[in-house]
Amino acid sequence: MLLKLIISALLIFLLTPNSWSYDISITPENPKQGDVILIRIISYDGDTPEGSLMDKKLHFYKKVSGDFIALAGVDMKTSTGAYQLSISLDENIFKRDVKVISGLFEIQRLSLPKRMVELDAKTLKRVKVEAARLVKLWPVMNERLWEERFIMPLQGEISSPFGARRIINKQEKSPHGGIDIRAKEADPIIAPNNGKIALTDDQFLGGKTVVLDHGYGIYSVFFHLSKIAVIADQIVRRGDLIGFAGATGRATGPHLHWGVRIQGQRINPLSLIDLDL
Numbered sequence: 001m002l003l004k005l006i007i008s009a010l011l012i013f014l015l016t017p018n019s020w021s022y023d024i025s026i027t028p029e030n031p032k033q034g035d036v037i038l039i040r041i042i043s044y045d046g047d048t049p050e051g052s053l054m055d056k057k058l059h060f061y062k063k064v065s066g067d068f069i070a071l072a073g074v075d076m077k078t079s080t081g082a083y084q085l086s087i088s089l090d091e092n093i094f095k096r097d098v099k100v101i102s103g104l105f106e107i108q109r110l111s112l113p114k115r116m117v118e119l120d121a122k123t124l125k126r127v128k129v130e131a132a133r134l135v136k137l138w139p140v141m142n143e144r145l146w147e148e149r150f151i152m153p154l155q156g157e158i159s160s161p162f163g164a165r166r167i168i169n170k171q172e173k174s175p176h177g178g179i180d181i182r183a184k185e186a187d188p189i190i191a192p193n194n195g196k197i198a199l200t201d202d203q204f205l206g207g208k209t210v211v212l213d214h215g216y217g218i219y220s221v222f223f224h225l226s227k228i229a230v231i232a233d234q235i236v237r238r239g240d241l242i243g244f245a246g247a248t249g250r251a252t253g254p255h256l257h258w259g260v261r262i263q264g265q266r267i268n269p270l271s272l273i274d275l276d277l
Contacts, residue, residue, distance in 0.1 A: 022041055022042055022043045022044035022089070023041075023042040023043065024039070024040070024041050024042070024087065024094055024096075025038075025039075025040045025042065026038070026039055026040075026085070026096070026098060027040070027275065030098075030099050030100075030101050031074050031098065031100055031101070032074070032100070032101050032102065032103045032104075032271075033074055033075070033076050033077070033078050033080070033100060033101075033102060033103035033105075033163070034074060034075070034076040034103045034162055034163050034266065034267050034268040034271065035073075035074045035103075035267065035268065035271045036071055036072070036073055036074075036260075036262065036267050036268075036271045036272045036275060037053070037071065037072040037073070037074065037098070038069060038070075038071060038275050038276075038277070039051070039053075039058065039060075039069065039070045039071075039072065039085070039087075040067055040068070040069045041060070041067060041068040041069070041087070041089070042067050043066070043067075044066075044067075044068060044089060045066070046089055046090045047090070048060050048061075048062065048068065049068055049070075049087050049088060049089050050087070050088045051070065051085065051086055051087035051088065051094075052085075052086050053072045053083060053084075053085045053086075053098065054072070054074070054078070054083050056072060056073075056263050056265070057263075058070040058072060058087070059071075059141070059144070059216040059217070061144055061216075069277070071216070071218065071262060071275075072262065073261070073262030073263060073265030073266075073267040074100055074265065074267065075264075075265040075266050075267070076103060076105070076162070076163045076175060076177065076266045076267070076268075077175075077266075078100055078265075079100070080100050080101055080102055081099070081100060082097040082098065082099050082100075083097065083098050083099075083100060084096070084097055084098075085097070085098050103163050103268075105161075105162075105163035105164055105165060105175065106161060106163075106164050106165070107164065107165045107167065108160060108164040108165065108166050108167065108176070109167045109168075109170075110166060110167070110168045110169075110252070111168070111169060112168055112169060112250065112252065114169070116250045117168050117169050117171065123204060126204050127203075127204050127205060130201065130203040130204060130205070130206075133199070133201065134199070134211065134221070135264075137198050137199065137211060137213070137219060138217070138219065138261050138263065138264035139217075139263075139264065140198075140213070140217075141216065141217050141263075142196070142213055142215050142216075143215050143216075144214075144215035144216045145193075145194040145195050145196060145213070145214055145215040145235075146193040146194050146195065146214040146215060146216075146218060147193065147194055147238070148193075148277050149193075149273075149275070149276070149277050150192045150193045150238075150269075150272050150273050150275075150277075151190075151192050151193070151238060151239070151273070152181075152192065152273060153181075153189050153190050153191065153192045153220070153222065153242075153256065153258055154181045154183055154187060154188075154189055154190070154245065154256045154258075155181075156181045156182045156183055156187075156256075157181070157182045158179050158180065158181060158182075158270075159180045159181065159182040159255055160176055160179065160180035161176070161179060162176060162177075162178060162179050162268035162269070162270065163175055163176060163268065164176040177259050177266045178221065178223075178257050178258050178259030178260070178266075178269060179257070179258055179259075179268070179269055179270060180255045180256070180257050181255060181256045181258065182254075182255050183245035183254050183255050183256050184245065184254055185226060185244075185245065185246060185247070185254045186226055186227070186244045186245065186246070187244065187245040187254075187256075188241055188243075188244060188245075189222060189225065189241070189242050189243045189244060189245060189256055190238075190239050190240060190241060190242065191212060191220075191236045191237065191238055191239065191240045191242050192212075192220055192238065192258075192269075192272075192273075193214050193220075193238045194214065194235075194236065194237050194238055195212040195213050195214040195215065195220070195235075195236060196212070196213045196215075196233060196234070196235050196236075197210065197211070197212060197213075197230045197231065197232050197233060197234045197235075197236065197242075198211045198212065198213040198219065198232070199211040199232065200228050200230065200231065200232055202248070203223075203249060204249060204250070205223075205249050205250045206221075206223035206224065206249045206250075206257070207223055207224045207225065207246065207247070207248025207249025207250075207251065208223075208224070208225040208226065208227065208228050208243070208246065208248045208249070209221070209222065209223055209225070209249075210222045210225065210228055210230060210242055210243055212236065212242065217261075217262055217263040217264075218260070218261070218262050219260065219261045219262075220258065220259070220260055220269075221257075221258070221259040221260070221261070222242065222243065222256060222257070222258055223249060223256075223257035223259075224245070224246055224247055224248050224249050224251045224254075224255060224256065224257055225243040225244060225245065225246050225248065225256075226243075226244045226245060226246025226247070226248060226254070227243055227244045227246070228242070228243045229241050229242055229243045229244070230242050230243065260272055
């Protein structure tokens with residue numbers, strides 16, 4: 001009888017999640033609005049996992065180390081609170097709540113020429129068409145081209161942080177969907193990671209624009225360039241020249257606006273830089 005009890009207890013232990021031969025880490029554990037989340041499955045030797053978070057599919061890939069990793073984005077306007085992470089590994093289902101906390105975004109007040117803020121009907125139509133051109137890109141899920149850590153496309157002072165609520169000429173506008181890096185005219189801009197040029201454009205708000213598709217739904221967006229040094233569909237490597245800083249579009253002086261989207265989620269580029277990939 002005692003032997004049967006011991007065997008039963010051992011079977012229960014072996015079949016509980018605590019006995020899994022792999023570990024799952026989530027960085028950061030409590031992400032802020034606008035953060036990138038790194039999900040790492042350590043010491044798992046099964047098939048490529050599947051999972052989801054915030055109604056977005058997770059795209060895992062296997063590193064040389066043997067770990068599987070995936071990146072998820074928390075949009076800047078995601079409501080604070082708990083969201084369920086679900087991962088399927090063989091016949092096991094891992095579930096955990098991920099708590100999103102406030103990004104504590106600051107308020108910025110700017111003054112711009114009236115013609116750049118109060119748009120006439122023709123200009124407003126142009127702005128909407130150009131915005132739609134960008135929005136069409138975000139659902140496109142191409143193969144992963146990025147490798148290892150992301151780097152800054154330009155070294156310089158952050159003149160406008162991510163997520164700032166922008167009040168322009170006393171009118172509240174959309175929050176800042178990227179970071180502005182102070183620059184000198186014609187400072188070189190480099191690719192923060194490998195990717196394919198998804199779009200080059202000259203837009204009313206963004207000026208000379210480049211969108212770089214890193215794969216798995218991750219896109220870098222560069223606004224206000226003085227000159228573009230790449231063409232559509234060109235493959236670039238991390239550190240390659242993509243253009244030069246400027247003040248084209250709606251800008252008060254030379255700088256680079258760098259935005260990042262993950263499956264359409266607007267995230268802080270600096271949180272991507274901080275991740276140890």
